[in-house]
Amino acid sequence: MGKLKGIFPGLTVTLLVAIISFLTSSLHQSFDLLVISIVFGMLVSSLLGEKEVFLDGINAALRFFLPIGIGIYGLQLEFGGAEMKFWPIVAGVFIVAFFTTYFVSRAFGLDRTLSVLLGSGMSICGASAIVVVAPLLDSKKEDTSIALISILTVGLTGMLIYKFLPQMTGISPLKFAILSGTTLPMFGQVKVAAAALGPEVLSLAVKLKLLRISFLIFLACGVLFFMGRRKKRFYIPWFMVLFFVLAAAVNFSETVAGIRGAVEPVGRFSLATALAAIGLSIDVDSITDKGASPLLVVFLSWGIIVTMVFLILNVINV
Amino acid sequence: MFKNRLAYKLLVVFLVFALAVIAPLSLILYYDSVSMIQDIERVAFLLPEQKAIHDGFETQVIDTFVSLVFYIFILSFIASLFLSRRFLMPVRELYRGAKAIEEGVLDMRLDVKSDDELGAVTKAFNDMAAGLKEKTNALMRKDIYVNSMLDPLWVVDMDNIITDINPAFTRLLGYTIDEVIGASIFDFLDEENEKVMRTQLSKRDEGISSSYGISIISKNEGLIPVLISGAPVVENGEVVAKIGIIKDFRAEVALRDALKEEKDHSEAIMDSLVDVLVVINRDMRIIKANRAAIATAGEDITGRFCHEIFHKLPESCFIRGMDCPVKVVFETGRSYKTVHEHVEAGNVKVFHEITAFPVKSSGSEIINVVELIRDITEKKSFEDEIAQRNKELVTLNSISRMLSHSLRAEDIFNNVLEKVIDMLRMDGGGIYFLDEAGRELICRYQKGASEDFMRGVARVRVGEDIPGRVAVTGQSIVSPDILKDERVEKSILRHSGIRGLAAIPVKGKEKLMGVFYIFSFSPRIFTPEDERILDSVGEMAGMAFENIRLYEKMRELYEHQRKRRAAEQQNLLMFASLLSDTLDINTVLDSAVSAIKDTSKADFVWLLQADETGNLLLSSASQEAGAKGGMVYSRDTSSIERYSMEKRKPIVFSELVTESRFYLSEYLSGYNTACSIPVYVGNKTLGAFTLYFRGFTILPEEDIFFLQTAGNILAVSMERARLYEEVIIEKGMADAILQSIADGIMTVDTDGRVVSMNRAAKAMTGLPYALDEPVGRPCCDIFGYSPENTELRWALGECLEEAVLKRVSAREAELFTAGGRKLPIEINSAPVTDKEGKVAGVVYVLRDKSREKEMDTMKTEFVRAVSHEFRTPLSAIVGMAEMLMDGEVGRDRQREYLNTILLEGRRLSDMVSELLDVARIESGKEVFRESEIDFKAVLEDIREAFNPVILKKEMKFSTRLEEEIKGYKGDKDKIKQMLMNLVDNSLTYSDGGCAVEVNVGRHGDAVRIQVRDEGWGIPDEDMGHLGEKFYRGRHGLSTKGTGLGLSLCREIAKMHGGDLHIESAAGEGTTVTVEIPLRRKE
The missing domain is CATH 3.30.450.40 (GAF domain)
Incomplete structure (x- = not known):
């Protein structure tokens, strides 16, 4: 009972932040739930005076909700949406995006963990990829936060300016769909950007984005493998097992695919709560200590990736 | 609960800007767009497609604006974060630095990250921190100096209230800082010292520094005398405080008191001296004189010149060449002692011993000289006298030593004479010795007299002249001047120029030896001491003379004894050699x-x-x-x-x-x-x-x-x-015993070398050893002729090791002789110890166990044979009896069975009888039943007894009595038994149809009984064992018997005084001949 009393304040605040974020994100599709949760959490954390009272509850929320959210997120992975001919493109962009971001990040002097987080966010699905990969890397909360904010920023920028690309460059709707589906980090941003060119473009872009999201499974396996080699001990947390199981189940079981709609909000809320806890537990100053380097990295990487994809699309004449 | 941070202010600024600018702008754009669309719709006819686009436009605008707003919000947030960082970092640094300085960390130096106002503030902060650090360090150092002072320090304000002290204050006076700060300075002083303090403090008020001595009341020890150096503390030309440095003056006060006491004590000592003690400075003036000096001078001599007082001279004594101790001390810096001689009234010489010491300043410079003047006139006269007496004693000692260390009369007496003359400062002397008759004194040693004089006085009769009278009376004659001495009127010495004379008797233990005299050519007064010395010399000379004579006698005697001893020893040696x-x-x-x-x-x-x-x-x-x-x-x-x-x-x-x-x-x-x-x-x-x-x-x-x-x-x-x-006799017997023992006896030393080996041991080897050939060789080598003796040699070695440890041991081994024969031997070893109990060697007893083994084998064989022989008939008897008992035998066969039982039973009985006979004969318990033997009847009985066998085997059995043997007496039953055994053997060991002859006849003085057969014969290997009990031989394996028959026959032959011989060869039959003498020896 005493333990429950100890975590109550922090848990309450965390859940409140998560709820508010959840409601806010539902207002518009560009409002990414995870980013709002963490940013809002950071704001609230900075305003609170005696944070020690809430720390126990915040940490408890993080420990409880993050694994659940990650595990359930496996239901998001869908391999069969897009046509097979797009697989190489998506795979190629995934690889190029990840390694470009990673190496640019390393060139800017950022550490390996942050580089992997930025690479994950750029190559897969922004916030979700970062949130799934972060515990596997044992990354600091500050790194998780700055990676999320940086990816969000570049995604928002892309979301606003992509709609002018067809007029400026004469890019075909198909290519635009591929471009937006493979290079914009977040799902909502893809939808907003692609919707400007019509429902077909939107549909293809969404399918490509979903396919890209499914590559998270490969990324997760790769991170597990390299972390195991580094630590000389291969360990798959239970939530990753759940993640893999549900990812497989949703693709091969219609029943599971059927209940995805009911379970998916639970996963999203869990992740939101976890990120709210992260935001509540970090110090803003520690984020600013990294400087503007992460932002520069993602913008530069994004520029390189977009240019490369644009050129490749023109060359291969999809 | 909520933090108030600059970052939020900045964030609010940005958000306000974002909302205040963007929101209205967005709304204005939105509503204008909508209005414009509505106006278009109102005035223009739109196609359905155009209308659909217009209808979707609102949603699109909202989407765009919402996205834009969200984007702006996020960017604002990020911008505020980074910009605030830019602004806040320096502020945070300043805050951190200020906190550090507050906590006393003065080494703060912040990084100047920008060149703007914040950078300037950071620089100013750094300068301020450095200055503060410097000033603080300086203050701290001064504080340390003050606290490190050994001398206490106090600071009082203008109201004479103590505002500060240092730790030395507490150490000296015992008050803690809390007890002192705020208290009046006068609280620590008594009335008298307070007055002094007030006076001094008033000087401080006027800005005057001074030093003064007072006593302060300490916490525990009462008044403590101190020396205070006080000074005003001036600030901006005004006295704002008064500072006093306190010096603990207790040691100095004590020293002063001690010095005063010392000075008083020294003056008392000086005045108590009997001797004159003065202190003289470099001007030769007396600056201090003790009571004795003043009393001697009769006036106060302080300030007067020392030469004036002591030498009565107007100028310094050293100018006149006198030995001035003051000058010497001033020059050399060291103490100096001298003796001055003065002639006083009445021409009396007075001696003063002057000892001068330097008095040095603290810089080791001699500033004064202390003179101690002692009248040693009396002491000097004593010393002279002592010196003289000492000289006399030394002379007497040397004379005594000479007399006791030397036995050469010439040297002794001449030296004594010389020393005595020298000691007493005489002109000459001599020594007379009595001759052997004791009638005349002969002068043997003299000095100082002329030859002519000596010729006259060389011999003096006892009783005549001075030496003679001394010899008679035994009393000394001492005359200061013989010319005036009536006692020696008639002495010829009066004409020799001699004036002073002393003649002393030289006495031995019991009698007078001679006379010793000394003389001078001027009158000489001999003091009682001189006479005593002369008496001592006389006695010593007498004893020395006696010793010399005794020594010479002893030497003669010793020589005589030595020669005698040598002769005796030689004789004894010769005698001993002769006998040895x-x-x-x-x-x-x-x-x-x-x-x-x-x-x-x-x-x-x-x-x-x-x-x-x-x-x-x-x-x-x-x-x-x-x-x-x-x-x-x-x-x-x-x-x-x-x-x-x-x-x-x-x-x-x-x-x-x-x-x-x-x-x-x-x-x-x-x-x-x-x-x-x-x-x-x-x-x-x-x-x-x-x-x-x-x-x-x-x-x-x-x-x-x-x-x-x-x-x-x-x-x-x-x-x-x-x-x-x-x-020699015992050794001979022991050797004989040793050689005759049947067992091998071998003795070795602790190295295993053979010391002795008896005949039996040598025989065991089978080598033809000479008597002492194996002696000295290692015992293992003795048996090394055959490699098969390795085990034996190991056993010998083990026994040796055991014996060295004083343990008896036994081993069994096989000895292979040189001839290849294998002998089972038992080795018993025992240590041989000397009289001290140490092991000197080992004795081995080698017992040939072949015979025993043979006996064991034969016994085993006998038991086996007997058991076999007994078992067979017993089996038949028992078996047949059982069958009869069980009624399994038909009536027609019952008799046959019973007959067999009877025959087998008899056979068993015969065998037992045979065994018993052998035992009895061997044990000597068999009774010899002598009777006349009819050999013809015996032969017939034998034929009859063996007839069934003869018939069965179709043997050609014949008996022959070559001639009648009458009157032979023997044990008939035994003879018959013997013949029965011999015939039984022939019949048993022959095939069917062979011939067996029994002949009895005379052969010289003996009866010869011969049994010859054409049977199997006896193999060569069995020939040697015939007659041995239980021996069955090769044929025994296939026939029945106990192996006792031949043995019994031989015993019977021996009982009758005869013997048994066997001739046989395998396959050629056997002839057994028994010859027994006709007349048996008793």
């Missing part, structure tokens, strides 16, 4: 007697030995005295020899003719003196040898001692010879 040259007892005795006679120059010497009964037998004599070994005196006869033997000491009789106690042999007539020396070893008296002299002879102790020694040597030689003989 031989071990033959007779030769020893003859040599001894001869040597004794030669050495002692006796007329007759003989040696008598006592036998077991106590008779004295002649062992040796220097001339004819009866047969050697013959009895000289019986045990009941008392003789000189027996007497000395009983007393066990030499006996001498000087007049034999008067001795009636002893019987003298007829050979001893004409001898007067006899000396009998007993000869004994330990408690055993062997005899005595006696020397006989014709004349009356006195034998010195040394000669008797020599004879006694000779007797001891003789006794040892005799005993040695006897023991040697015994040892």
Whole structure:
């Protein structure tokens, strides 16, 4: 009972932040739930005076909700949406995006963990990829936060300016769909950007984005493998097992695919709560200590990736 | 609860900007767009597609604006974060630095990250921190200096209230800082010292510094005298405080008191001195004089010149060449002692001993000289006298030493004379010694007199002149001037120029030896001390003279004794050599007697030995005295020899003719003196040898001692010879025993080398060893001729090791002889220890167990054979009986069975009888039943007994009595039994149809019984064992029997005084011949 009393304040605040974020994100599709949760959490954390009272509850929320959210997120992975001919493109962009971001990040002097987080966010699905990969890397909360904010920023920028690309460059709707589906980090941003060119473009872009999201499974396996080699001990947390199981189940079981709609909000809320806890537990100053380097990295990487994809699309004449 | 941070302010600024600017702008754009669309719709006709686009436009605008707003919000947030960082970092740094300085960390230096106002503030902060650090460090150092001071310090304000002290204050006075701060300075002073303090503090108020001494009341110890150096603290020209540094003056006060006490004490000592003590400065002026100095001078001499007072001189004494100690001390810096001589009124010499010491300043410079002047006039006269006496004593000592260390009269007396003359400062002297008759004094040593004078006085008769009178009276004559001395009016010395004279008697222990005199050519007064010295010299000279004479006598005597001893030792050596040259007892005795006679120059010497009964037998004599070994005196006869033997000491009789106690042999007539020396070893008296002299002879102790020694040597030689003989005999017997033992006996030393090996051991090897050939060789090598003896050699080695550890051991091994025979042997070993118990060697006993093994084998074989022989008939008997009992046999066969049982039973009985017969015969318990034997009847009985077998085997059996043998008496049953056995053997060991002959006849004086067959014969390997009990041979395996038959026959033949011979060869039959004498020996 005493333990429950100890975590109550922090848990309450965390859940409140998560709820508010959840409601806010539902207002518009560009409002990414995870980013709002963490940013809002950071704001609230900075305003609170005696944070020690809430720390126990915040940490408890993080420990409880993050694994659940990650595990359930496996239901998001869908391999069969897009046509097979797009697989190489998506795979190629995934690889190029990840390694470009990673190496640019390393060139800017950022550490390996942050580089992997930025690479994950750029190559897969922004916030979700970062949130799934972060515990596997044992990354600091500050790194998780700055990676999320940086990816969000570049995604928002892309979301606003992509709609002018067809007029400026004469890019075909198909290519635009591929471009937006493979290079914009977040799902909502893809939808907003692609919707400007019509429902077909939107549909293809969404399918490509979903396919890209499914590559998270490969990324997760790769991170597990390299972390195991580094630590000389291969360990798959239970939530990753759940993640893999549900990812497989949703693709091969219609029943599971059927209940995805009911379970998916639970996963999203869990992740939101976890990120709210992260935001509540970090110090803003520690984020600013990294400087503007992460932002520069993602913008530069994004520029390189977009240019490369644009050129490749023109060359291969999809 | 909520933080108030600059970052949020910035964020709010941005958000306000975002909302205040963007929101209205967005709304304006939105509503204008909508209005514009509505206006278009109102005025224009739109196609359905256009309308759909227009309808979707609102949603699109909202989407765009919402996205834009969200984007702007996020960017604002990020911008605020980074910009605030830019602004906040320096502020945060300043905050951190200020906190650090507040906590006392003065080494803060912040990084100046920008060149703007924040950078300037950061720089100013850094400068401020550096300055503060410097000032603080300076203050801290000063604080440390003050606190490190050993001297206490106090600071008072203008109201004389103490505002600060240092730790030394607490250490000195005991008050803590809390007790002092805020208190008035006067609280720590008494009334008297308070006045002084007030005066001094008023000076401080006027800005004047000063030092003063007061006493402060401490917490525990009362008043403490201190020296305070006070000074005003001036700030901006005004006195704002007063500071005082306190010096603990207790040590100085104590020192001052001590010095004063010391000074008083020193002055008291100075005044108490009897001697004059003055202190003189470099000007030679007396600056301090003690009471004795003033009293001696009669006035106060302080300030006067020392030479004026002590030498009565107007100028310094050293100018006049006098030895001035003050000058010497000033010049050398060291103490100086001298003696000054003054002549005072009445021409009296006065001596003063002056000891001068430097007085040095703290810089080691000599500032004054202290003179201690002591009147030593009396002391000096004593010293002179002592010196003189000392000189005399030294002279007497040297004379005494000379007299006691030397025995050369020439040197001694000349030196004594010289020393005495020198000591007493005389002109000459001499020493007279009495001649041997004691009538005349002869001057042997003289000095200082002329030859002419000496010729006149060289000899003086006792009683004449001065030396003669001294010799008679024994009293000294001492004359300061003989010319005026009436006692020596008639002395010729009066004409020799001699004036002073002293003549002293030289006495030995009991008598006068001579006269010692000294003289001077001027009158000389001899003091009582001089006379005493002369008396001592006279006594010492007398004793020395006696010692010299005694020494010479002793030397003569010693020389004589030495020669005598040498002669005796030589004789003893010769005697001992003579006796040790031989071990033959007779030769020893003859040599001894001869040597004794030669050495002692006796007329007759003989040696008598006592036998077991106590008779004295002649062992040796220097001339004819009866047969050697013959009895000289019986045990009941008392003789000189027996007497000395009983007393066990030499006996001498000087007049034999008067001795009636002893019987003298007829050979001893004409001898007067006899000396009998007993000869004994330990408690055993062997005899005595006696020397006989014709004349009356006195034998010195040394000669008797020599004879006694000779007797001891003789006794040892005799005993040695006897023991040697015994040892030889015992050794011979031991050797004989050892060689005759059937077991092998081998002794080795601890190295395993053979010491001895008996015949049996050598025989075991099978090698033809000479008597002592194996001696000295390693025992293992002895048996090394065959590699199969390895186990044996190991066993010997193990036994040796055990024996070295004083353990008895036993081993069994197989010995392979040189001939290849294998002998099972048992090795028993035991250590051989010397008389000290140490192991000196090992004795091996090698027992050939072949015979035993053979016996065991034969016994085993016998048991087996007997068991087999018994079992067969017993089996038949028992089996048939059982069958009969069970009724399994038909009536027709019952009789047959019963017959078989009877026959087998009889056979068993015969076998048992045979066994018992053998046992009885061997044990000697068999009774010989003698009767006349009819050999014809015996032969017929035999034929009848063996007829069934003869018929069954179709043997050609014949008997023949070659001639009638009448009157032969023997044990008929035994003879028959023997014949039965022999015939049984022939029939058993022959095939069917063979011939068996039994012949009985005479052969010389014997009856010859011969049994010949054409049977199987006896193999060569069995021939050697025939007659051995239980031996069955090769054929025994296939036939029945016990192996006792032949043995029994042989025993029976032996009982009758005869023997049994067997001739046989395998396949050629056997002939057994028994020959028994017709007349048996009793």
